[in-house]
Amino acid sequence: MFPADKLKSIIKYGFRRSLDYRRIINLSQLLFLFFLITLLSVVGCDSLFTKPPPEGDDFETPFEGMTFDLNAMFSRGDENFDRVFTVADGLGPIFNNSSCAGCHPGDGRGTASNVFFRFSNGNDLAIDIGGAQHQDKSIPGVPLEIVPAGVDRSRRLPPPVFGVGLIEAIPVETILSNADENDANGDGISGRPNWVTAADFVPAIEVGGGPGRQLGRFSRKAQVSSLIQQIAEAYQQDMGITNDFIPEENPHPQAGGFAVGDLVPDPEISAGTVQDTVVYVRLLSPPKRGEITPEVQQGETLFKQIGCASCHVPTMRTGTHRIPQLSEKDANLYSDLLIHDMGEELADNRPDGSANGREWRTAPLWGTRLVADFTGGVPFYLHDARATTLIDAIRPHGGEAQQSKEAFFKLSEADQQALIAFLESL
Ligand code: HEC
Ligand code: HEC
Numbered sequence: 001m002f003p004a005d006k007l008k009s010i011i012k013y014g015f016r017r018s019l020d021y022r023r024i025i026n027l028s029q030l031l032f033l034f035f036l037i038t039l040l041s042v043v044g045c046d047s048l049f050t051k052p053p054p055e056g057d058d059f060e061t062p063f064e065g066m067t068f069d070l071n072a073m074f075s076r077g078d079e080n081f082d083r084v085f086t087v088a089d090g091l092g093p094i095f096n097n098s099s100c101a102g103c104h105p106g107d108g109r110g111t112a113s114n115v116f117f118r119f120s121n122g123n124d125l126a127i128d129i130g131g132a133q134h135q136d137k138s139i140p141g142v143p144l145e146i147v148p149a150g151v152d153r154s155r156r157l158p159p160p161v162f163g164v165g166l167i168e169a170i171p172v173e174t175i176l177s178n179a180d181e182n183d184a185n186g187d188g189i190s191g192r193p194n195w196v197t198a199a200d201f202v203p204a205i206e207v208g209g210g211p212g213r214q215l216g217r218f219s220r221k222a223q224v225s226s227l228i229q230q231i232a233e234a235y236q237q238d239m240g241i242t243n244d245f246i247p248e249e250n251p252h253p254q255a256g257g258f259a260v261g262d263l264v265p266d267p268e269i270s271a272g273t274v275q276d277t278v279v280y281v282r283l284l285s286p287p288k289r290g291e292i293t294p295e296v297q298q299g300e301t302l303f304k305q306i307g308c309a310s311c312h313v314p315t316m317r318t319g320t321h322r323i324p325q326l327s328e329k330d331a332n333l334y335s336d337l338l339i340h341d342m343g344e345e346l347a348d349n350r351p352d353g354s355a356n357g358r359e360w361r362t363a364p365l366w367g368t369r370l371v372a373d374f375t376g377g378v379p380f381y382l383h384d385a386r387a388t389t390l391i392d393a394i395r396p397h398g399g400e401a402q403q404s405k406e407a408f409f410k411l412s413e414a415d416q417q418a419l420i421a422f423l424e425s426l
Contacts, residue, residue, distance in 0.1 A: 058106060058370070058373075059284060061285055062285060063285045065324075070283065070323070074280055076276040077281070087140070087262060089264065090268030091241065092262050093255065094138045096133075108371065108375065109374075110158030110375070111157075117133075118350065118352075119151040121150075121151055129148045131151070133237050133238075135237070142255055152348070152350040154352075162281075162284035162285065163333060163364070164218065166286070166318055167217055167218070168217065169318035169319060169327070170217075170318050174316050174319075175338065178313055178336040187307070192338055192339060193215050194222040195213040198226060198229060206228050208225030209228070221339060221353065221359060222355065235277075244267050245274060287366070290424070295421045296425045298418040299421050303422055335365070337361060340359060340362060341358045344398060345398050358399060390424070
């Protein structure tokens with residue numbers, strides 16, 4: 001123990017006279033050293049010596065110039081997104097991960113290690129046997145979820161979450177204008193909308209909410225029509241965090257069926273918390289384009305020439321919106337948000353909304369140049385993370401994309417490289 005009289009003397013006369021440091025080092029040097037050590041431990045040595053990345057080279061930046069109220073919601077949502085839930089907070093009883101950021105690092109996509117799978121029996125979502133999602137972890141004292149044999153499984157890589165506010169703000173008619181369900185123009189590409197029924201907790205004033213059919217926009221098969229549903233379900237299904245929108249725990253047959261819970265009373269979080277998280281992702285701006293070199297320009301021309309842009313539609317414009325940053329803006333997402341038959345190789349044989357087992361939402365390509373920065377240096381592509389290079393992401397394109405894929409592999413080496421350089425500039 002530090003002697004009490006020594007402490008009193010320090011308070012009265014200060015360090016210098018009380019402790020015999022002065023022979024080694026004087027007080028101002030000592031304070032400076034202390035300051036330096038604290039600074040290094042707070043900022044990290046690296047950031048003192050290396051240049052920070054250029055501004056906007058991330059997925060975490062909100063749109064500029066937001067109102068005070070929106071900024072406040074954004075900050076609360078930011079904290080929600082990083083919050084790691086514990087058993088004491090209501091995590092589980094079965095779950096896949098304990099935070100949003102755990103699956104969407106840096107607000108980007110996930111990695112092969114946080115892919116989860118959905119399962120069903122044909123058109124039956126298999127709720128009574130633990131469907132429609134496999135939660136691969138459980139809290140202490142709760143048995144793991146066992147997946148019944150013979151079900152159809154679909155592995156899902158977490159997609160990035162920036163830019164979803166712009167996606168939400170694109171008018172339904174704009175998206176439908178690219179659909180060509182019966183391939184009337186004969187180009188072999190017949191994108192169609194995924195019409196879905198919104199969960200009944202989604203308020204009708206939300207985009208994608210209300211009775212009747214709604215246009216699906218979110219997730220790998222565009223099977224979700226609103227951000228509020230996407231996120232309320234993420235809390236409940238991915239983390240076992242019940243909320244005012246979905247107050248029951250996940251079905252778990254091995255633990256006696258529905259709602260055999262943790263010890264925290266449901267709902268575990270409020271509607272307001274879910275709403276703040278919705279506002280957070282809604283306001284995450286897409287990153288800026290990388291450098292546009294002559295090679296990149298050539299790649300862009302080829303991208304259009306060989307039909308990639310027929311599905312990966314470069315730009316769609318948002319409609320009028322109460323948030324000026326989302327109103328009448330170009331969303332450069334490189335997707336038509338429609339679902340396409342992508343052939344046998346990519347098929348999961350599992351329906352989702354009105355999408356069948358061969359159909360997928362055109363993956364948006366914005367932010368491609370930064371993917372690996374948030375996944376430990378290795379990028380992962382496609383719905384199940386099977387590809388780690390862009391060429392390997394193009395290779396399994398089949399079905400409606402067969403012709404375009406073949407055209408890519410017929411290009412000269414230099415042209416293929418230019419097209420990849422273009423993708424890496426997005
Ligand atoms: C266990 C991993 C995991 C966790 C935890 C998780 N997500 Fe996701 N998220 C996914 C996957 C996988 C998808 C795609 C699902 C699909 O296609 O069926 C997705 C889709 C999304 C989308 C749609 C993106 C788009 O382009 O359509 C948003 C937005 C999103 N998540 C936000 C969140 C938020 C907010 C949280 C926390 C409340 C969260 N996620 C927690 C894995 C996760
Ligand atoms: C018929 C529509 C269609 C055409 C044509 C098409 N794609 Fe795709 N693309 C998709 C769909 C759908 C996915 C998502 C597939 C999946 O996740 O399994 C995708 C995924 C991708 C991905 C992976 C993105 C990611 O983040 O995982 C890349 C890269 C890509 N496409 C590039 C191209 C290029 C280059 C071309 C032209 C040679 C092309 N695509 C032509 C529909 C198409």
